[in-house]
Amino acid sequence: LMIVGLAFHAYVFFVVKKSDIRAKYDVAVYEITFEEVNSVGTDSILVGDGETDTYTISRADFEADEDLMVAKITFTISYQETSGEILDPCDEVRVQIPPNGMVADWQNTENILADSNDDCEDMTLVVYVYPEYIGESITEQGGQLSDWHDQWSDDLYGTGLLNLEVSVDTNEAPTSTLPTVSDENEEIQIQWDILLFEASVEKMN
Numbered sequence: 232l233m234i235v236g237l238a239f240h241a242y243v244f245f246v247v248k249k250s251d252i253r254a255k256y257d258v259a260v261y262e263i264t265f266e267e268v269n270s271v272g273t274d275s276i277l278v279g280d281g282e283t284d285t286y287t288i289s290r291a292d293f294e295a296d297e298d299l300m301v302a303k304i305t306f307t308i309s310y311q312e313t314s315g316e317i318l319d320p321c322d323e324v325r326v327q328i329p330p331n332g333m334v335a336d337w338q339n340t341e342n343i344l345a346d347s348n349d350d351c352e353d354m355t356l357v358v359y360v361y362p363e364y365i366g367e368s369i370t371e372q373g374g375q376l377s378d379w380h381d382q383w384s385d386d387l388y389g390t391g392l393l394n395l396e397v398s399v400d401t402n403e404a405p406t407s408t409l410p411t412v413s414d415e416n417e418e419i420q421i422q423w424d425i426l427l428f429e430a431s432v433e434k435m436n
């Protein structure tokens with residue numbers, strides 16, 4: 232009877248408990264992949280000499296599907312000397328994005344939040360919105376599938392208003408001393424490119 236009892240105990244431990252032990256020590260592995268899409272738009276504003284105007288954009292402006300998260304926002308700011316006067320130099324244009332308004336990854340060292348020039352060259356500003364997003368597939372361990380899906384589906388990021396401040400100081404042409412000639416403003420072209428993504432999570436074991 233004792234031999235039978237020991238045999239049964241061994242069977243319970245090595246066979247019945249085997250699956251419980253494996254489940255206890257096996258760690259779930261998940262692969263997270265991302266599908267990206269871009270939303271692009273253009274606009275223009277007229278900024279007076281010595282003035283600063285603010286161009287504002289929000290999620291509503293690029294009509295993204297609610298399942299898409301905002302990864303980053305890129306502005307390309309361009310202008311030309313439009314006075315039409317001979318030898319009129321390019322105006323000085325300064326652009327900046329205050330680190331507030333929109334919920335974004337404002338501490339990201341890759342952000343480009345300010346620039347300026349007086350040679351009519353394009354300027355590019357970049358705001359990284361979703362923290363730690365790099366656009367490449369990643370593998371994670373532990374937790375539940377829903378945990379990882381929630382981590383990459385936080386639609387709080389990208390909410391609010393993103394403000395682009397544009398300042399202009401005109402540079403007068405040599406002919407500006409004539410009473411009929413003046414350079415009072417500059418037309419600024421703004422192109423925005425919104426990188427959006429949707430995450431998919433798959434359990435690998």
